Amino acid sequence: MTSIAIPALTKDLVRVLIDADTIQRRVDELAYQINKEYEGIEESLILVGVLKGSFIFLADLCRKLKIPHVVDFISLSSYGASSQSTGNVRLIMDTRENLQGRHVMIVEDILDSGFTLDYLCRNFKARDPDSLKTVVLLDKPDRRKVNVELDYVGFEIPDVWVVGYGLDYAERYRTLPYIAEMVPVTD
Ligand code: PRP
Numbered sequence: 646m647t648s649i650a651i652p653a654l655t656k657d658l659v660r661v662l663i664d665a666d667t668i669q670r671r672v673d674e675l676a677y678q679i680n681k682e683y684e685g686i687e688e689s690l691i692l693v694g695v696l697k698g699s700f701i702f703l704a705d706l707c708r709k710l711k712i713p714h715v716v717d718f719i720s721l722s723s724y725g726a727s728s729q730s731t732g733n734v735r736l737i738m739d740t741r742e743n744l745q746g747r748h749v750m751i752v753e754d755i756l757d758s759g760f761t762l763d764y765l766c767r768n769f770k771a772r773d774p775d776s777l778k779t780v781v782l783l784d785k786p787d788r789r790k791v792n793v794e795l796d797y798v799g800f801e802i803p804d805v806w807v808v809g810y811g812l813d814y815a816e817r818y819r820t821l822p823y824i825a826e827m828v829p830v831t832d
Pocket of ligand 1: 695696697698699721722723753754755756757758759760761762812813
């Protein structure tokens with residue numbers, strides 16, 4: 646087996662918050678719980694990844710699922726170019742699947758203010774799915790502005806800016822295998 650070099654921290658990456666092995670172990674645990682909860686379902690569970698941040702988490706999670714499932718995506722935007730959620734969530738690209746009467750699970754990389762997931766849950770509930778659950782890799786409870794019910798959570802993290810494993814800073818660092826704390830270098 647070839648070993649993969651772990652990209653080193655750069656000047657603005659302060660520390661590794663969650664290393665790659667720890668992420669993979671937690672994804673295994675989440676998949677185990679989901680497999681157990683949905684065991685025996687006849688209709689496929691629709692996993693809806695929220696682009697772009699969830700794409701790596703979703704790819705790892707779905708490959709650990711033994712239950713029938715299909716993958717779909719939705720694209721929303723709330724941050725724009727800023728690092729603060731505006732609360733003004735926009736739908737950029739909808740799912741291809743019709744969610745009515747289906748088992749649906751929203752797959753998110755991070756829950757911050759909660760505006761994005763709150764919008765999505767309300768939007769999806771209006772489509773009358775058979776069931777609707779959420780799985781979020783990272784939860785930043787200190788930043789919450791709106792209450793959102795979570796079904797599966799990977800890690801609770803402090804109020805720091807994080808990148809890697811799908812999460813970006815101005816589109817950088819998404820493909821790091823670990824999650825790092827970032828403080829933009831201003832000089
Ligand atoms: C991020 C993240 C979540 C959302 C969470 O998306 O992927 O979807 O913000 O924040 P909230 O709880 O404050 O709403 P972003 O708009 O940065 O887009 P991206 O996933 O394409 O990077």
